[in-house]
Amino acid sequence: MIIQVRNLSKTYEYYKKQSGLWASVKGLFRREKLYKKAVKEINFSIEEGELVGFLGPNGAGKTTTLKMLSGILYPTSGEAKVLGYTPWEREAAYQKQFALVMGQKNQLWWDLPAMESFILNKEIYEVTDADFKENLDELVELLDIKDVLDVQVRKLSLGQRMKCELVAALLHKPKVLFLDEPTIGLDVVAQKNIRDFIKSYNEKNKTTIILTSHYMEDVKELCKRVIIIENGEIGYDGDLTSLIEKYAPYKVLKVTFEGGGVREEEVRKFGEVYKFTPNNVTLRVPREKAKNVARDILSSNLPVDDILIDEVEISDVVRKIFSKEK
């Protein structure tokens, strides 16, 4: 077991700030302290080499959890062990074995070529010259960034910068990698590049990775297992495929009709009409009734040409989970 989290909670303190000038003046003297439970008693464990996706809407507690596992935040209660260490004790021995990449924050020196930051990280993590060269060559090759190493970071595109961030984080060959929104703001091509890289890196090095993302594509492509966090609690932890069965109690029937097709009233009795054109109808029907409904449609006097029983799109499922929220 590489990561073990037990009853981990985090409550933030903040002050209530009312709008208006008078309220601001009053606020100078008396402020009301408020608490936000960002993470509530969560439990999970992760095996070596797993690539787990954290899914959840903004503010669900994904980043807070990653920050606790990186030792940036103390939890309010509960415990966690990563590689046998308690993260928030910030032992150097632990820090040398993991890395955190935040899509919204960079660790590279903004005014210098990325190479300078790499060299600095080499020294901080005490990587030997030989290892440094080998790792760097491999990463640069995989990410195809040979040409940008000597360009000031601030002159790089977002995609190039993200690739350099990944290199900086991986130079010391961490055993555990936390990726917080690594593809945020990137265009589709850059997103795919990063995604492909993460996938092959994980397969090759058996690095344990936790990934948070808003992009369904990232999770669909990369993670076999997902943990869904809603309102600071774990709503689901398991295979991505069985997620659909749990959250989507229905299947989709796509029916094609011949000739002039049908009218909406004629198909409504079979199930919830999701999309309608006279020749193509998509229906949602309860999972267990799907077969019977398909048979009923076929044996009805409607001009059926073809019928297809399908699972709901995973992104639809997740969208449904997120919109349930709040």
Added chain:
Amino acid sequence: MKKYWSIIRNEIQRQFTYRIAIAAYAFGNIAELVALAIIWTVVYQSIEVVKGYNASEMISYVVFAWFFSFLTTTYAFEANVARDIHMGTLSNILVKPMGYLKYMMTVATGRIFVALLVVLIQVIIVFYFFWDKLIFSIDFPTALLLAAMLVVSYLINLLLSILIGFIGFWTAEIAGIYLALKIIKNFLSGFYFPINLLPATLVKISLFFPFAYTAFIPIQLYLGKISFAEGLRGLAVEIVWLVILYGIIKIVWRFGLKKYESVGI
């Protein structure tokens, strides 16, 4: 240690990308000195001695105090510390096997490097213009003592800057606090004028703070207004203050970090 050298080298390189900003800063430095020199030149046209300082002593005081201050300043390093806290970039260091205080002290050292070069060029210009008015007399032990005071003064200023930067853990903006403290510091350190021009009580109070030892005392020593022994005593007081500040920083850092962690930037 190689990592410290790497940080210093990066910071020096970074400073060179801001050549224009440094030049502008340097221009401001000189303007400040010229203003002080003009005021005293005018004053000494109608008076021989002010509180025991004759004209060349006063001009020397102002020039050398200016020189000493710019060799020991941290160039608003508190802003860097506060920015790390407010932007959350502090997290980048927190996850690495390196202490933040060590890291920032190293960055600051690289940061003053380029500024030091600029100050040295300025000094050549200033000395050229004030040459006939300046007093140059120094023996080897005094030079050594002054060098020691220079280093300790820089460290005091650096720790103060970091400490003020840490205020950022509790407030969203430190510029106001920083400016107010800077003016008080310049005043009490004798940057504008020798503090013994002030009423005796104020002088006593200011000798209680570390500031006077980062400009007034070293220049008094240089001008032969205080003895070598008094200079040594000044250095001792500085070292005590350095230790005190270090202790305070450690404590404030612990509390600040708790705060940082509880708001979760």
